[in-house]
Amino acid sequence: MKRLTAIAAIGLLASAGAYAADPNLGRNLAATCANCHGTNGKAVPGSGMDSLAGESKAKLLQKLADFKSGDKPASIMHQITKGYTDEQLNLIADYFAAQK
Amino acid sequence: MMLMKRRDFLKVGAAAGAMASLYGCAGGNKAGGHVVVVGGGYGGATVAKYLRMWSEGSVQVTLIERNPNFISCPISNLVIAGTKTMEDITVSYDNLKSKWGVRVLQDDVLAIDAAKRSVKLAKGGELSYDRIVLSPGIDFMFDQIPGLNNAAAQEKIPHAWKAGPQTVALRQQLEAMKDGGVFAIAIPKAPYRCPPGPYERACVVADYFKKNKPKSKVVILDANEDVQSKKGLFMKAWADLYKDQLEYRPNSEVKDVEVASNTAILEFDKFKADVLNVIPPHRAGNIASQSGIKLVNNRWVDIDWLSMESTSTPGVHVIGDAIFPAPTMPKSGHMANQHGKLAAAAIINLLAGQAPNPAPVVMNTCYSFVDAKNAIHVASIHQYDAASKLVQPVKGAGGVSAARNELEGKAAMGWAKNIWADMLA
Ligand SMILES: Cc1cc2nc3c(=O)[nH]c(=O)nc-3n(C[C@H](O)[C@H](O)[C@H](O)COP(=O)(O)OP(=O)(O)OC[C@H]3O[C@@H](n4cnc5c(N)ncnc54)[C@H](O)[C@@H]3O)c2cc1C
Numbered sequence: 001m002k003r004l005t006a007i008a009a010i011g012l013l014a015s016a017g018a019y020a021a022d023p024n025l026g027r028n029l030a031a032t033c034a035n036c037h038g039t040n041g042k043a044v045p046g047s048g049m050d051s052l053a054g055e056s057k058a059k060l061l062q063k064l065a066d067f068k069s070g071d072k073p074a075s076i077m078h079q080i081t082k083g084y085t086d087e088q089l090n091l092i093a094d095y096f097a098a099q100k
Numbered sequence: 101m102m103l104m105k106r107r108d109f110l111k112v113g114a115a116a117g118a119m120a121s122l123y124g125c126a127g128g129n130k131a132g133g134h135v136v137v138v139g140g141g142y143g144g145a146t147v148a149k150y151l152r153m154w155s156e157g158s159v160q161v162t163l164i165e166r167n168p169n170f171i172s173c174p175i176s177n178l179v180i181a182g183t184k185t186m187e188d189i190t191v192s193y194d195n196l197k198s199k200w201g202v203r204v205l206q207d208d209v210l211a212i213d214a215a216k217r218s219v220k221l222a223k224g225g226e227l228s229y230d231r232i233v234l235s236p237g238i239d240f241m242f243d244q245i246p247g248l249n250n251a252a253a254q255e256k257i258p259h260a261w262k263a264g265p266q267t268v269a270l271r272q273q274l275e276a277m278k279d280g281g282v283f284a285i286a287i288p289k290a291p292y293r294c295p296p297g298p299y300e301r302a303c304v305v306a307d308y309f310k311k312n313k314p315k316s317k318v319v320i321l322d323a324n325e326d327v328q329s330k331k332g333l334f335m336k337a338w339a340d341l342y343k344d345q346l347e348y349r350p351n352s353e354v355k356d357v358e359v360a361s362n363t364a365i366l367e368f369d370k371f372k373a374d375v376l377n378v379i380p381p382h383r384a385g386n387i388a389s390q391s392g393i394k395l396v397n398n399r400w401v402d403i404d405w406l407s408m409e410s411t412s413t414p415g416v417h418v419i420g421d422a423i424f425p426a427p428t429m430p431k432s433g434h435m436a437n438q439h440g441k442l443a444a445a446a447i448i449n450l451l452a453g454q455a456p457n458p459a460p461v462v463m464n465t466c467y468s469f470v471d472a473k474n475a476i477h478v479a480s481i482h483q484y485d486a487a488s489k490l491v492q493p494v495k496g497a498g499g500v501s502a503a504r505n506e507l508e509g510k511a512a513m514g515w516a517k518n519i520w521a522d523m524l525a
Contacts, residue, residue, distance in 0.1 A: 020458075021458075022445075022449070022459070024154075025457060025459065027154070027445075028441065028445050028457055028461075032438060032441070032461055032463050034441075034518070034522045035438070035465070035515065035518060035519045035522055036465070036511075036514065036519075037518065038518050038522065039149075039522050039525075043514075043518055044517045044518050044521045044525075047513075047514040047517040048510050048513070049511070049514040049515070049517075049518050075501065075505070075507055075508055076479055076501075076508075076511070079479050079497060079499045080463065080465075080479060080497070080498070082481075082497035082498075083461075083463060083480070083481020083483070083494040083497035084481065088461070
């Protein structure tokens with residue numbers, strides 16, 4: 001199945017011309033969170049916002065999934081997570097987990 | 101995992117010769133060159149920092165801003181209400197210079213020569229660029245309110261829709277106003293900068309009156325037919341908190357003013373106030389609206405959502421309030437910051453001979469205070485859609501607060517601290 005999708009995707013790419021994921025896609029997506037959680041996920045100390053930098057990927061993904069499903073009560077994160085695909089959240093979690 | 105897979109696709113594709121591209125090979129050249137940024141507000145400061153950070157210093161950046169410090173419009177309504185000070189909303193450009201190596205010039209850009217790729221500066225001389233980013237915010241169409249079309253009138257009837265001396269002027273007038281007076285705020289027809297901003301101002305001024313000048317009133321003269329943002333939450337705050345303080349009048353467009361008597365002139369009516377705050381209609385800041393760049397409705401710059409580059413003028417990127425927005429996208433500081441990052445990523449790619457990210461995402465949040473402590477939010481996420489070539493709001497995502505609450509009052513201040521740092525620290 002996976003193989004088939006890959007081949008289909010390549011066919012699509014070829015017909016659409018130069019169209020491939022940007023190598024910095026995760027970085028760019030994670031930057032959309034920085035307005036509240038700080039540049040590269042380092043929140044301003046004492047600002048009351050959570051830092052995300054260096055959190056484990058599994059923990060981040062779990063929290064994001066719980067926000068999205070509504071299991072984790074939130075003022076705003078339930079609405080924000082619904083705006084991103086699971087694939088995008090995966091890239092974002094990768095990026096923040098890799099920050100020191 | 102997905103990233104790895106995608107990279108594999110890339111390799112396979114390239115090997116098959118399917119990835120031949122105008123832009124050369126991903127990951128090949130390093131970005132270099134000189135980017136000039138005009139305006140050090142929410143968009144401009146962000147793009148300047150992110151260009152330096154993401155290019156790891158290989159792109160040179162000059163930021164030209166006419167003011168000595170950044171002064172934030174967000175939170176300025178609390179200065180007007182007396183619970184915050186000008187100091188609280190002022191941030192210096194020092195970190196952009198010392199930490200990020202941005203060359204910051206306090207100057208005014210008078211003109212752009214897009215063919216020569218250079219700008220003309222008020223203090224003299226020209227500066228050349230490889231790419232330029234304009235984030236000039238807005239300028240007012242004072243000709244639409246003839247009585248306001250001079251400096252003395254603008255001091256007496258402030259807009260306070262750019263933070264700075266106008267913010268101070270409005271605060272002073274409210275402080276000087278006798279108890280029992282009337283404060284009127286006039287909202288222009290949409291689109292205008294910060295859709296919830298005028299309603300927030302009306303709330304926090306009403307809160308100030310309630311606590312300090314209880315016989316005084318707030319009147320909202322709205323040119324629009326209805327509340328433009330967070331309607332239910334604002335109307336509930338007015339009903340619950342300001343029943344005796346605040347009156348909302350829709351379809352009340354201010355056409356002119358009588359300065360001597362502080363009177364707003366509506367189509368069929370007049371309204372005299374003790375403190376009159378008229379927000380005139382606005383358009384893209386002059387440097388963007390008067391440089392021959394393609395505009396929409398003669399007011400806002402038409403841009404390509406993959407790069408924020410003007411659709412008419414190569415090498416000129418425009419971000420923030422100055423652009424013609426995508427569907428449901430507000431003119432906000434949060435959004436200007438996100439435009440700045442989209443532009444920074446695209447410019448670095450372009451300077452390295454690569455295509456911009458084909459799948460950009462931007463998101464918005466606007467917190468508004470309804471009194472000194474309680475806030476409400478509106479949020480939206482916008483994903484690029486190749487068919488319409490626009491960033492489109494994601495259905496079922498975003499939304500508004502369930503109810504006003506103190507926790508979000510704290511989050512609003514947390515947002516301000518983090519976005520200021522994201523731009524300037
Ligand atoms: C009262 C109020 C409350 C608001 N509250 C919020 C909020 O809570 N959240 C939110 O997200 N947004 C809010 N906004 C909206 C926000 O302020 C704007 O959307 C944001 O500032 C837009 O960013 P910008 O970079 O386009 O313009 P600006 O931030 O206005 O920056 C433009 C800069 O360019 C400079 N400039 C212009 N032309 C030149 C030139 N030719 N040469 C040199 N310098 C130049 C100006 O001096 C200015 O510093 C609010 C606005 C107001 C008025």
